Structure formats: structure tokens, C-alpha cells
Amino acid sequence: MAILSSFQLSPVSSPVLLLVAATVVLSVLYRFILYPAFLSPLAKVPAARWHARISPLYSYYIKYANIENREVHKLHSRYGPVVRLAPNELSVNCLDGLKAIYTADFPKTDWYHNRFCNFETDNIFTTKDSKQHGQRKRLLSHAYSKSTILSSSAIVSTTSTIILDRLFPILRSGKPVDIHPLNYAYSIDSFTAFQLGAKLGTNFLQDAASRSSFLYHFFAPRPHTVFWEVEVRQFTAALLKFLRIRLVPKWCDESRIANENYFMDKYDQAAHIVAAEKQSNGDSWPTIYATATHKYRDGLASALPNLKELYPDLRNQIATDMFDQTVAAVETSGNVLSFLHFELARNQDIQTQLRAELCILSSVSSNDNWLESINIKTLDSLPLLDAIVLETLRLYPPVAGNQPRRTPTVCTIAGYDGIPPGVRVQASAWSLHRNSHVFSFPEIWKPERWICSDQELVEMRKWFWAFGSGARICLGKNFAVISMKMVVAAVYTHFATEFVGVEEDVIPQNDGYSGGPRGDRVLLQFREI
Numbered sequence: 018m019a020i021l022s023s024f025q026l027s028p029v030s031s032p033v034l035l036l037v038a039a040t041v042v043l044s045v046l047y048r049f050i051l052y053p054a055f056l057s058p059l060a061k062v063p064a065a066r067w068h069a070r071i072s073p074l075y076s077y078y079i080k081y082a083n084i085e086n087r088e089v090h091k092l093h094s095r096y097g098p099v100v101r102l103a104p105n106e107l108s109v110n111c112l113d114g115l116k117a118i119y120t121a122d123f124p125k126t127d128w129y130h131n132r133f134c135n136f137e138t139d140n141i142f143t144t145k146d147s148k149q150h151g152q153r154k155r156l157l158s159h160a161y162s163k164s165t166i167l168s169s170s171a172i173v174s175t176t177s178t179i180i181l182d183r184l185f186p187i188l189r190s191g192k193p194v195d196i197h198p199l200n201y202a203y204s205i206d207s208f209t210a211f212q213l214g215a216k217l218g219t220n221f222l223q224d225a226a227s228r229s230s231f232l233y234h235f236f237a238p239r240p241h242t243v244f245w246e247v248e249v250r251q252f253t254a255a256l257l258k259f260l261r262i263r264l265v266p267k268w269c270d271e272s273r274i275a276n277e278n279y280f281m282d283k284y285d286q287a288a289h290i291v292a293a294e295k296q297s298n299g300d301s302w303p304t305i306y307a308t309a310t311h312k313y314r315d316g317l318a319s320a321l322p323n324l325k326e327l328y329p330d331l332r333n334q335i336a337t338d339m340f341d342q343t344v345a346a347v348e349t350s351g352n353v354l355s356f357l358h359f360e361l362a363r364n365q366d367i368q369t370q371l372r373a374e375l376c377i378l379s380s381v382s383s384n385d386n387w388l389e390s391i392n393i394k395t396l397d398s399l400p401l402l403d404a405i406v407l408e409t410l411r412l413y414p415p416v417a418g419n420q421p422r423r424t425p426t427v428c429t430i431a432g433y434d435g436i437p438p439g440v441r442v443q444a445s446a447w448s449l450h451r452n453s454h455v456f457s458f459p460e461i462w463k464p465e466r467w468i469c470s471d472q473e474l475v476e477m478r479k480w481f482w483a484f485g486s487g488a489r490i491c492l493g494k495n496f497a498v499i500s501m502k503m504v505v506a507a508v509y510t511h512f513a514t515e516f517v518g519v520e521e522d523v524i525p526q527n528d529g530y531s532g533g534p535r536g537d538r539v540l541l542q543f544r545e546i
């Protein structure tokens with residue numbers, strides 16, 4: 018009793034406690050409801066839902082349910098170019114917004130590290146700090162420049178071999194072909210031949226077992242990881258640490274490691290070739306790996322001494338970029354090619370026009386290895402082929418989802434002043450490419466829209482965002498475009514295609530940051546001409 022009575026409140030202390038409690042409640046109300054909903058500079062921005070002003074649940078929900086691109090696009094159609102998705106998150110869909118965020122090079126968020134870090138080491142894609150990123154990217158920029166790519170005889174010869182010796186025999190089988198996994202295989206084979214040389218490059222077109230294993234380890238974990246490990250990683254990690262509850266199954270980590278190990282073995286072999294300096298190897302020279310080795314090592318030694326502490330482990334530093342660029346090449350180009358084949362197969366008139374255009378190349382050379390003897394610059398400048406690639410990238414952007422950045426200081430975004438630092442801001446190609454004022458009938462695949470007056474072209478190009486923009490623009494875009502054009506030109510010169518699958522297997526495109534055909538299958542009948 019004595020103990021209990023000592024806890025009873027004295028008449029003096031109870032009003033004080035009440036006052037303290039009221040202050041706490043009011044502060045919480047102010048901090049979490051009043052300020053974000055009505056007083057913050059973000060309060061002027063239309064909110065996706067009434068509760069999005071005070072809670073991130075809506076934003077989490079659309080990411081978790083994998084409906085973000087479509088939902089955000091609907092919101093922009095309804096509320097205009099800037100929408101608030103959460104108390105601290107904005108989506109923009111206008112050129113002013115792109116300029117404010119991407120041309121100004123706002124830093125990336127943890128999102129990239131959470132999703133694309135390999136070998137536990139950050140790479141060009143995941144580096145947050147703008148200065149460090151710029152220094153690192155510059156080391157490889159020349160190797161990927163358009164002039165380097167268009168003048169590389171190694172790219173032409175290795176890619177020709179891949180197409181003619183590995184892909185064509187499969188297409189000649191006479192049976193319907195699911196071209197989708199083959200597009201992934203072609204993309205990785207052609208890219209790694211450039212990166213690591215023809216001998217060390219993958220041969221996933223012919224080696225179906227290695228292909229399936231890689232694609233399984235690459236895609237199977239995704240439904241478990243993209244939300245829990247990327248969007249709410251701290252929460253997921255805390256649960257595991259304190260309560261030993263795994264939201265992401267262990268096999269997902271093992272899958273990532275299996276693919277990393279598969280490629281690390283190749284990188285170690287490439288390192289030997291580079292160490293022996295046998296550049297006379299021609300097609301076997303690991304062009305990108307060698308550039309990275311020399312530039313990163315030189316960067317350490319002299320040119321960029323301030324990078325010293327960033328590169329404690331050169332092997333992993335090179336590997337993380339090589340692996341990141343490989344996975345960047347596989348999924349993006351693979352998905353574009355699948356949608357492109359699908360559209361050409363169901364638009365026979367455009368397929369015929371393309372074939373007529375491609376005759377220009379065949380007349381240059383009619384031998385079996387015609388692809389090797391064509392002029393790659395002529396191939397690159399064919400107007401309809403270019404329009405077909407652009408239009409597929411527009412309607413089915415492989416990186417369709419939002420590209421998050423963080424406001425570094427108080428700033429103005431698309432007419433909204435005083436946006437504080439630390440706000441997640443982003444745009445998506447999915448929405449930008451569906452602006453009906455710029456792209457008439459945006460849901461329709463119309464390559465001819467790109468063959469138009471210069472004025473229209475300039476406007477469309479401003480909104481074309483398949484490769485992003487600003488300092489973080491895609492590093493591999495020149496390689497990607499040329500490698501896609503080569504295979505499309507080769508296939509449609511030699512084959513006619515017909516779609517024999519189920520449309521629902523292909524469209525609508527999967528939602529998410531990157532998205533391929535809905536059912537992961539694009540069934541075509543190839544008829545040799």
C-alpha cells in the first residue's frame with residue numbers, strides 16, 4: 018500500500034503532467050499531420066490520395082503491388098505534371114521537372130545501392146555522390162562513345178558471328194520459336210563479347226543450360242526482393258537482426274551470389290589476358306575489362322588521387338561495374354527486342370517496308386557474312402530501322418519506372434518553390450512517353466511518327482527518355498542501339514516473321530522499374546526468305 022500511494026499524483030504535479038502530455042501530443046500532431054498536410058511547401062502539390070500528405074502507405078502500396086507506373090501515369094493525367102506520392106516524395110512529368118532534377122544532377126537515393134550493388138561494392142550506377150560518380154564514369158565514357166562503338170571492327174565481327182552462327186540455326190528450325198529468352202541470350206552474348214572478348218563472352222544462345230541457370234538466378238528472386246530489399250531495406254534488415262525473421266528467403270541471396278561467381282570467374286580470366294598485354298588477340302581482347310583495368314589502376318595511381326580511398330579492392334571495383342553493365346545490357350535490350358519482334362510480326366506492312374529499306378545493305382554485299390562487310394554507319398542511319406527502334410523504346414521503355422533522386426538543397430521544381438532538401442523526386446519514361454500532346458495516340462506503336470518534320474522531331478526527342486538524361490544518362494546506349502539494329506537488320510533481311518503466340522503473353526508490359534513481356538513469352542514463326 019505504501020508503495021502504491023507513493024505513485025499517486027499530487028494535486029500540483031498532475032496539471033504539469035497534463036501540460037507535458039498535451040505538448041507532446043500537439044507536437045506530434047504538428048510534426049506528422051499539420052505541417053506535412055497544410056504548412057510544408059509540399060502541401061501545395063496535388064496529393065495522390067488525401068492520406069498521401071501524411072503517410073507513405075499509398076506509395077508503398079503501389080510499389081508493393083507492382084502497379085506504380087500505371088497508377089502514377091493516371092495521377093499525372095488527372096492532377097498535372099507534379100504529384101505528391103507520399104509526405105516526402107514527388108513524381109514529376111514535364112520538361113521543367115527533368116531539367117530541375119536530372120540536368121541539375123541531383124544525387125541518387127539509397128534505392129540504387131539497395132538494388133544494383135554487386136560484390137558488396139558500389140558501381141557507376143549505384144554511386145550516390147555526384148562528384149565521385151562523375152570521376153568514375155569518365156574513366157569508361159570514351160570506350161562507350163558513339164564514335165568508338167561505330168568504328169569498332171571487333172563489335173561488328175563478333176556480333177555477326179553470334180547472329181549468323183548461333184542465332185540463325187535456331188530460327189531455321191521451322192518450328193515456332195519463343196524469341197524472348199533468345200533475345201536475352203543475344204543481348205548478353207553480344208555485350209560480353211565486347212566487354213570480355215569473344216572467347217570469354219557468354220554463349221547463352223547455344224548453351225541453353227547456362228542461359229536458363231543465369232536467367233533463373235536473375236529473375237526468380239525479384240518478386241521477393243524488389244520491395245522488401247529495395248524500398249524498405251532498413252525495416253527488412255532490422256527484422257532479421259533483432260527478431261531473426263527473414264522477409265527475403267535465403268535462396269535469393271544464394272541466387273545473386275551464383276551469378277556473381279559465374280562472372281567473377283570470367284573476370285579473373287580476363288585479368289590474366291590483360292596482364293599478359295596480348296592485345297594482338299583481336300576479337301578475344303576484353304575491350305571494356307581492359308579499359309577498366311588500366312583506367313581504374315591509373316586513376317588510383319595518379320590522375321585521380323582523391324579516388325584512392327574509394328578503391329581499396331581493384332578486383333571487386335572492376336567486377337562490380339562489369340557485372341552491373343552486363344545485367345544492364347541483358348534485360349533492357351532483351352526486352353526491347355522482344356516487343357520489337359512482336360510489333361513487327363503483327364504489322365506486316367511495316368515489316369515489308371523495313372525489308373525494302375534493308376536491301377540497301379544487301380546490295381553492298383551479298384556474301385554469307387554480309388553483316389561483317391556492311392557499313393555500320395549506313396546501318397545506323399537507316400531511317401525506318403531507326404524509327405522502329407525508337408518507337409519500341411518509346412512505347413515499351415525497358416526502364417519504365419521512376420528514377421529516384423534526392424533534393425540536395427532547398428529548390429524549385431516545376432514551379433513549386435521552397436522544396437526542402439531530402440525529398441525523393443523522380444520521373445518515369447512510362448509517363449513522359451505517353452504525353453498525347455507530343456506523341457499522338459500514344460498507346461499505338463507507330464514508327465512512322467519518327468519520320469517527320471525537324472520541328473516535331475525536336476519536340477519528341479525532348480520527351481524521349483528511354484536512356485534517362487543528365488549526368489546519369491545510360492552509359493551503354495550507343496552499344497545497345499547498334500547491337501539491336503544489327504540483329505534486327507540481319508533477321509528481317511533473311512526471315513519473315515509471324516506472331517503465333519497469345520497476345521496476353523506479351524502485352525501489357527510488366528510494371529516496375531524494368532518491365533518485359535507480361536507472360537515472358539513471345540512466340541514467332543520464322544520463314545526464311
Ligand code: HEM
Pocket residue numbers: 141142143154208341342343345346349350353414415416419420421482483484485488489490491492493494496497498
Ligand atoms: C536498350 C538498352 C538500354 C536502355 C533502354 C537503358 C536505359 C538506361 C536508363 C534509363 C538509365 C538511367 C537509369 C536511372 O538513373 O535510374 C541507364 C543507366 C545506365 N545504363 Fe543503360 N540502358 C540500356 C542498355 C545499357 C547497356 C548495354 C549498358 C552497358 C554498358 C548500360 C549501362 C548503364 C549504366 C552503367 C548506367 C548508369 C549510368 C550512370 O549512373 O551514370 N545500359 N540505362
